[in-house]
Amino acid sequence: MNRLKTRWIIFGGLFLIVTLSYLTNIRFKSVASPEIQKSYDYLDSLPEGSVIMVSFDHEASSLPEIQPLALVVLRHAFKNNLKIIGVSLFAEGTAIGYRLLSQTAREYDKTYGVDYVFLGFKPQQISAILGMGESIAHVFPEDYLGTPTDEIPIMMNIVNYDQIEMVISIADGALAVHWIEYVGGQYHQNIMTALTAAMITTYDPYLASGQLYSVIGGLKGAAEYENLLGQPGGGNRGMLAQTSAHVYVIVLIVIGNILYFRGRKNGKA
Amino acid sequence: MDIGLIIAGVLTLAIYTFLYKDNPIYKAAESLLIGLSIGYALVIYWQTTLVDRLLTPLFARGELLMIIPLVLGLLMFTRFSNRLSWLSRIPIALMIGAGAGVAIPAMLYARTLKQISASVMPLMDGGGFNVEALVVIVGLLSTLAYFYFSREHKGAMGITAKIGTYFLMIFFGATFGYTVMSRMSTFIGRIDFLLTDFLRILA
Structure with missing residues (x-):
């Protein structure tokens, strides 16, 4: 059998299997792992009106895996009437972050500036992260849409991480490590990550040492979280x-x- | 149908034509992806770095202190001149000095001290013998032995190092497994998009 033929059989078989799996109506019931349960319980325990920061630290190419992860986190937050400050420390995550945040906000009838805000992208991740420890408005003088940050209602009482309950980094690389090392280490902020499966083992040491609160990992993690939320989706x-x-x-x-x-x-x- | 969906669907299929063999359709889609990514990043960086942090404060608000980063930034371009290239060492030294100053204490704390303290677990806890602690101790010491090259890996040292390789293999296997899972998820995500949004076969 020549090489090209073998390649066709392998990839053709995979395409067929995945497509047929979608066309059949069988659905798997994923039982939540302790890690997913921990993430869910924490967000669920936050009182209404609490503020969380969600950072879209990923490339566009990982969107198929990242999107279900981001959506479960945003849906859970909006469902529990938490307020969200969106940022991005990766240029490609900027437009995606704004789109996902706006799309989910529409589902829950949330108002921009009151229930959520997207501050946009900042280069030099470490200095941006450390800067927000002093003043978020200083690092982001304007939001993504160009409105001065101190004129946005949701930001009126927010100075730095002290007024934020948790930082959630939605990442496909090692960028969330900066949140763990600088915000977790120096500002003692709770950090949660929603990661592509390929990155899970990179973050395991931080999870084991307690520097990272919890991880929602890969499509499977998204599926388990969707079940806890009672809203089956892409996962x-x-x-x-x-x-x-x-x-x-x-x-x-x-x-x-x-x-x-x-x-x-x-x-x- | 939304024009964005059509473009996304056609480009997804164009990328997958590579599975047949390298071809001009794939090359065009690949070049478009690279060009768009670089172009998008360039615009974002131009706006958020140069315009927001330098040009607007300096020229619109008259913040004269901004001349310092402007000059330091311009000094970077002296790399292109043999005669003046030494000047670029000033901003580079500043960046390295500040970067190391910020990073070293945080990394030492997060990657070394916290990891060491997490590795030290009592062998006996309230419920009896702690198997997890034993696995961590054996794994840690044997893996460190594997990377200790100042002594020949023979006898007890050789056996310990060999055990270390098994722990490493378990780690590599888990990482590879997760990576396969991740790539499959990406593929599944695109098939989901093609069947649901693009072809609208699924509701």
Whole structure:
């Protein structure tokens, strides 16, 4: 079998499996892991009107995985009438952050400037993070739409992290580490992260040492959180496809190994 | 249908044509992605860094102190001149000095001290023998032994280092597994978009 043909079979098979998984109406019930339960319980315990900061620290290319994660966090916050300050420390996350925040706010009939605000992007992440520890309005003199920060109702009583209950970094890379090291370490702020699955092991040491409050990881994390929230979305829709794709990969690995050892036995490898 | 959805759908399919083989449609979509990403980042950086932090304060509000970062920034461009390139060392020294000053204490605390304290767990707790603590101790010491190159990995040292490689393999395996999961999620997300928003096969 030539290489191109093998490639077609592998990718064609994956495409078929994922597509068929979507076309069937089977839905998996994901049971929340302790980590997801902890994240959910914390946000659920915050009194109405509490302010959280959500930072969109990701690229556009990771949106398919990031979007369900961001939506569960934003939906839960708006559902519990929490107020959200959105920021972005990654240029590509700016427009996406504003879109997701506005889209979710419309679902819950929230008012811009009163229930939520998007302050936009700031370069030099560390200095921006440290600067907000002194004054958020100094780092972001205007919001994303150009309104002076001190004229926005939600920001009237917000000076720095002291008035914020938690920082949630929605990240696809190591940027959330800055929030942990500087805001968690120096300002003793609770930090939660919503991460792509590829980054989970990077943050495990911070989680184990208690520097990171909790992690919502990958599409599976989003699905578990959606179930707790009672609002199945992109995470739940993708669970059957993900399980099928993983089984498919495992089967391919087994077949590959059988072929390899058979070839070696016959002296071909 | 929304024009944005059509463009997104067509470009997603164009990227996936690479699975057939490298072709001009894929190349065009790839170039568009790179060009747009750089262009978008450039505009954002221009506005949020140069306009908001330098040009507006200096020229619109007359904050003369802003001349200092302006001069330091311009000194960076002396790298292009053999005669004047030494001047670029001033802003570079400032950046490195300030960066290290800010980063070292925070990193030392978060990545070293806190990690050491998290690794020290009692072997006996209220409920009896703490298996988790034992695994952490064995994993930590054996992995450190693997990276200790001042002594030959023979005898007890060799066995400990070998155990360390198993812990490393478990870590690499978990990381690789999560990475596969992540890439699958990205693919699944695009299929979801194609079937739901673009082709509207699913409600």
